[in-house]
Amino acid sequence: MRTILVIDDETGITQLIQEALRMVGYEVEVACNGREGIRKFDDRPYDLVITDICMPGVNGNSVARHIRCSTNGTTPIIGMSGTPWMLENGDFDMVLAKPFPLEDLIESVQRMPAAGAGLMPH
Numbered sequence: 001m002r003t004i005l006v007i008d009d010e011t012g013i014t015q016l017i018q019e020a021l022r023m024v025g026y027e028v029e030v031a032c033n034g035r036e037g038i039r040k041f042d043d044r045p046y047d048l049v050i051t052d053i054c055m056p057g058v059n060g061n062s063v064a065r066h067i068r069c070s071t072n073g074t075t076p077i078i079g080m081s082g083t084p085w086m087l088e089n090g091d092f093d094m095v096l097a098k099p100f101p102l103e104d105l106i107e108s109v110q111r112m113p114a115a116g117a118g119l120m121p122h
Contacts, residue, residue, distance in 0.1 A: 003027045003044075004109070007037035007051040007063060008080070017050065020102045021109065034058025038066050045072055048112060050105075053081035053095075064091035076112045078105075 004026050008014045014030040021028045029046075031037035035058045037051060049067060053060035064077050068091045079092040080100075094108055 002047040003029065004048045004050060005029050005031065005037060005040055005046045007031045007034060007049065007055075007060070009033050009052065009055040013052070013080075016102070017105065020106060024106055026109070034060065034063045037063050041067060041072070041075075042070070046075060048076045048078065048109060050078045050080060050109075053079050054083055061091070067091070078108060078112075 004021055006014050006017050006021075006028055007030070008017075009032060011032065014032070018028040018030055029040060031040050034051070034055050037049070038058065041049065041063075049063070051060040051063045060079050060081070064079065067073060067075055067077060076093045077091060079095040080098055081095065082098040093112060096105060096108060
């Protein structure tokens with residue numbers, strides 16, 4: 001089973017994404033903010049990280065920079081944002097503008113390049 005980390009400060013969004021991805025065969029862990037997401041990422045490897053961009057404190061841009069500078073720096077990252085113009089760098093493999101259909105997210109997860117080829121659920 002492939003493992004995905006979802007980071008968002010809106011609990012309803014993390015729960016919705018977690019349930020949708022679990023239904024199609026992924027193991028999903030959630031973090032309620034960027035700081036918790038970085039801690040979880042540093043504690044274990046993930047096959048994919050999905051993070052909100054605009055969060056208080058440590059935002060999605062900072063999460064992506066941390067991942068890219070880590071020993072697991074090639075981990076695919078999908079950014080989610082209602083304000084995609086706030087992206088600061090090219091550290092994201094893909095960005096989904098909120099709101100988006102869950103089908104689009106699932107298709108995006110399944111199509112992730114490189115390491116994403118290993119993201120097909122079993």
